[in-house]
Amino acid sequence: MRAIVILRRADDGHVDGEIKVDGDDxxxxxxxxxxxxxxxDRAANPPTIDRPSPD
Structure with a gap:
C-alpha cells in the first residue's frame, strides 16, 4: 500500500490534511x-466481501 499524505499544522498545534491511497480515486x-x-488502518486492511463458495 502506498499513500500520499498532506499535513497542515495550525498555530495551536492541531493537525489536519488529506490522504490519497493508491487504487482509490x-x-x-x-x-x-x-x-x-x-x-x-482501513486502507491497509480493507473490508472483505463475503462471497458464496462455488459448490
Missing part, C-alpha cells in the same frame, strides 16, 4: 492524528 480529508491513523 478519492482524496479523504482528516482532522487530527487519530483520524489519520484510522484512515491508514
Amino acid at each position: 478519492a482524496t479523504r480529508a482528516f482532522s487530527g492524528w487519530i483520524e489519520l491513523l484510522d484512515l491508514l
